[in-house]
Amino acid sequence: xxxxxxxxxxxxxxxxxxxxxxxxxxxxxxxxxxxxxxxxxxxxxxxxxxxxxxxxxxxxxxxxxxxxxxxxxxxxxxxxxxxxxxxxxxxxxxxxxxxxxxxxxxxxxxxxxxxxxxxxxxxxxxxxxxxxxxxxxxxxxxxxxxxxxxxxxxxxxxxxxxxxxxxxxxxxxxxxxxxxxxxxxxxxxxxxxxxxxxxxxxxxxxxxxxxxxxxxxxxxxxxxxxxxxxxxxxxxxxxxxxxxxxxxxxxxxxxxxxxxxxxxxxxxxxxxx
Amino acid sequence: xxxxxxxxxxxxxxxxxxxxxxxxxxxxxxxxxxxxxxxxxxxxxxxxxxxxxxxxxxxxxxxxxxxxxxxxxxxxxxxxxxxxxxxxxxxxxxxxxxxxxxxxxxxxxxxxxxxxxxxxxxxxxxxxxxxxxxxxxxxxxxxxxxxxxxxxxxxxxxxxxxxxxxxxxxxxxxxxxxxxxxxxxxxxxxxxxxxxxxxxxxxxxxxxxxxxxxxxxxxxxxxxxxxxxxxxxxxxxxxxxxxxxxxxxxxxxxxxxxxxxxxxxxxxxxxxxxxxxxxxxxxxxxxxxxxxxxxxxxxxxxxxxxxxxxxxxxxxxxxxxxxxxxxxxxxxxxxxxxxxxxxxxxxxxxxxxxxxxxxxxxxxxxxxxxxxxxxxxxxxxxxxxxxxxxxxxxxxxxxxxxxxxxxxxxxxxxxxxxxxxxxxxx
Numbered sequence: 001x002x003x004x005x006x007x008x009x010x011x012x013x014x015x016x017x018x019x020x021x022x023x024x025x026x027x028x029x030x031x032x033x034x035x036x037x038x039x040x041x042x043x044x045x046x047x048x049x050x051x052x053x054x055x056x057x058x059x060x061x062x063x064x065x066x067x068x069x070x071x072x073x074x075x076x077x078x079x080x081x082x083x084x085x086x087x088x089x090x091x092x093x094x095x096x097x098x099x100x101x102x103x104x105x106x107x108x109x110x111x112x113x114x115x116x117x118x119x120x121x122x123x124x125x126x127x128x129x130x131x132x133x134x135x136x137x138x139x140x141x142x143x144x145x146x147x148x149x150x151x152x153x154x155x156x157x158x159x160x161x162x163x164x165x166x167x168x169x170x171x172x173x174x175x176x177x178x179x180x181x182x183x184x185x186x187x188x189x190x191x192x193x194x195x196x197x198x199x200x201x202x203x204x205x206x207x208x209x210x211x212x213x214x215x216x217x218x219x220x221x222x223x224x225x226x227x228x229x230x231x232x233x234x235x236x237x238x239x240x241x242x243x244x245x246x247x248x249x250x251x252x253x254x255x256x257x258x259x260x261x262x263x264x265x266x267x268x269x270x271x272x273x
Numbered sequence: 274x275x276x277x278x279x280x281x282x283x284x285x286x287x288x289x290x291x292x293x294x295x296x297x298x299x300x301x302x303x304x305x306x307x308x309x310x311x312x313x314x315x316x317x318x319x320x321x322x323x324x325x326x327x328x329x330x331x332x333x334x335x336x337x338x339x340x341x342x343x344x345x346x347x348x349x350x351x352x353x354x355x356x357x358x359x360x361x362x363x364x365x366x367x368x369x370x371x372x373x374x375x376x377x378x379x380x381x382x383x384x385x386x387x388x389x390x391x392x393x394x395x396x397x398x399x400x401x402x403x404x405x406x407x408x409x410x411x412x413x414x415x416x417x418x419x420x421x422x423x424x425x426x427x428x429x430x431x432x433x434x435x436x437x438x439x440x441x442x443x444x445x446x447x448x449x450x451x452x453x454x455x456x457x458x459x460x461x462x463x464x465x466x467x468x469x470x471x472x473x474x475x476x477x478x479x480x481x482x483x484x485x486x487x488x489x490x491x492x493x494x495x496x497x498x499x500x501x502x503x504x505x506x507x508x509x510x511x512x513x514x515x516x517x518x519x520x521x522x523x524x525x526x527x528x529x530x531x532x533x534x535x536x537x538x539x540x541x542x543x544x545x546x547x548x549x550x551x552x553x554x555x556x557x558x559x560x561x562x563x564x565x566x567x568x569x570x571x572x573x574x575x576x577x578x579x580x581x582x583x584x585x586x587x588x589x590x591x592x593x594x595x596x597x598x599x600x601x602x603x604x605x606x607x608x609x610x611x612x613x614x615x616x617x618x619x620x621x622x623x624x625x626x627x628x629x630x631x632x633x634x635x636x637x638x639x640x641x642x643x644x645x646x647x648x649x650x651x652x653x654x655x656x657x658x659x660x661x662x663x664x665x666x667x668x669x670x671x672x673x674x675x676x677x678x679x680x681x682x683x684x685x686x687x688x689x690x691x692x693x694x695x696x697x698x699x
Contacts, residue, residue, distance in 0.1 A: 152449070156446070156449060156450065156570055157564060157570065159572065159576050159579065159580075161580070161583060165449070169452070170448060170449050170450060170451060170452035171449065171450050171451075171452075171547065172450065172451050172452040172547070173452045234541065234544065234545070235541075235543070235544025235545035235546065236545065237544075237545050237546070237568065238545060238547065238567055238568045239567050239568070240567065
């Protein structure tokens with residue numbers, strides 16, 4: 001399995017290089033090759049995670065090594081999906097390098113085999129983990145799109161055709177696809193939190209234990225809820241929405257890693273190394 | 274030997290007043306193509322006339338005579354003495370003429386480099402010539418090659434990319450903001466040629482309703498009718514702003530028509546949907562401070578001109594690439610043109626026949642091992658004699674035919690009949 005893991009990391013890196021050169025050279029062939037490599041890497045990665053899932057009997061996120069690999073997997077999967085939906089090819093120059101970095105971080109972390117705990121074998125937990133991870137990947141894409149939006153908006157406002165002006169699509173497309181990512185992420189996040197509560201009730205007998213992870217997740221959820229609400233009522237769009245998507249994702253990263261590293265809580269195990 | 278001769282004038286060599294006088298209308302082109310038969314030393318002709326250029330492309334056996342008669346003909350049909358336009362004319366012969374035609378069709382010689390109309394105009398001119406049967410082997414080949422290379426230049430270089438007119442530049446910016454312009458509502462404040470052109474471009478891009486606000490309501494009504502839109506009074510602009518996505522302003526007002534507060538207050542009602550202001554007026558109609566409001570974008574005439582300047586620079590850079598492509602095409606065409614000579618054709622024909630004979634003799638000799646050396650030589654002498662006899666009549670025909678009639682047609686047919694151009698094709 002280690003070999004598959006390294007191979008997948010290598011393919012992700014190759015695809016990143018392809019997307020970055022596409023950003024500079026604007027040759028469509030580069031983009032097509034990079035996408036093909038990315039899909040190959042994703043399929044290999046799926047097989048590896050599936051194999052571990054089969055061995056463990058639950059989703060393999062027992063330590064930080066596995067958790068980050070899972071992050072990379074959902075991120076590349078979400079990007080491939082978004083490519084079908086909005087055809088935002090240039091986003092690859094953000095999403096794929098991010099995937100690669102996550103994979104490298106994962107590869108550098110030690111990985112000891114951990115005995116399986118039986119209470120991890122719950123269908124609620126499967127939904128909880130999948131929904132949260134994919135939701136966070138969608139937020140990551142929204143953040144990337146937000147960054148692209150800010151570049152393009154600046155180019156148009158300052159009337160200087162910067163490096164990005166030609167390369168990026170229209171503001172409207174960026175804004176709309178960013179919003180779609182946020183709605184998708186928010187929906188999944190809501191499902192993730194709900195299934196998490198159900199699982200907590202089953203295992204610990206109570207829905208909420210005021211654990212820091214739970215509190216920060218609620219904060220993240222509220223930020224995105226506010227973003228969606230404001231957009232629907234007073235029309236927070238464009239620059240404001242883009243900035244909020246970036247801030248939101250920073251909070252997501254803190255909730256995912258920071259809380260476990262700086263604060264204690266019952267998700268501690270999965271960022272252990 | 275026939276030469277390709279080109280005589281013409283364009284926007285660089287002749288002022289507009291002269292170009293107007295010398296331009297050929299559709300009927301005049303037909304007359305000229307009919308009259309062409311009166312000049313026996315001209316074997317082929319195509320006449321291209323647009324508002325920026327007149328080009329007479331000829332295949333002629335005597336180049337100076339061709340140039341002379343073309344000048345006289347223009348003078349005669351237009352009623353202007355030769356001396357009045359002679360200085361504005363340029364003449365190109367042979368390879369220079371080929372290159373010039375390629376450059377014109379690829380829009381490298383245009384007033385606005387990369388403009389797309391010229392290719393269509395040349396195609397029309399060629400069509401007229403083929404209908405009158407005034408173009409023959411040489412010009413047919415030249416123009417087919419020209420259309421091919423012009424298309425290649427357009428697709429493989431960025432020569433036609435990005436707008437070089439104010440109204441197109443505005444449309445392009447609109448696309449960068451809105452993506453598609455379909456269904457976007459437009460408000461035209463004031464009137465003016467450039468502004469109206471911009472609205473027409475928008476309508477062609479399937480924009481939505483058009484509102485027209487004008488100081489004189491009647492004039493506004495007229496314009497609104499033309500754009501199938503609605504007229505509004507200047508006081509109603511703020512209300513319109515709640516709906517429209519693109520505002521084009523071009524009034525003669527001394528101060529700003531729209532200020533920052535007016536726009537800021539409607540942004541909430543618009544739910545912050547983006548709005549694009551195009552200010553073509555001098556002095557400006559739209560407060561540049563509006564550009565600082567979120568989701569509002571203001572471009573004035575200078576901003577648009579800057580965009581265009583940058584685009585023109587880009588096109589000029591691409592034109593260098595295009596010139597390189599033309600170099601190749603000119604060389605290819607020269608190879609074909611040179612092969613049209615009598616001697617190269619006879620040589621090619623003989624070589625082909627001898628190769629076939631030699632190949633067949635060798636094949637036969639291999640299965641006839643019992644033959645003596647003398648027998649073998651006799652066989653080879655016989656095939657050689659056959660080749661000579663077969664080629665005798667065609668060779669004399671081609672040589673003699675050079676004295677009268679259109680030699681290139683016969684040579685071209687010979688080359689096609691015996692497939693002599695297998696490896697020199699495009």
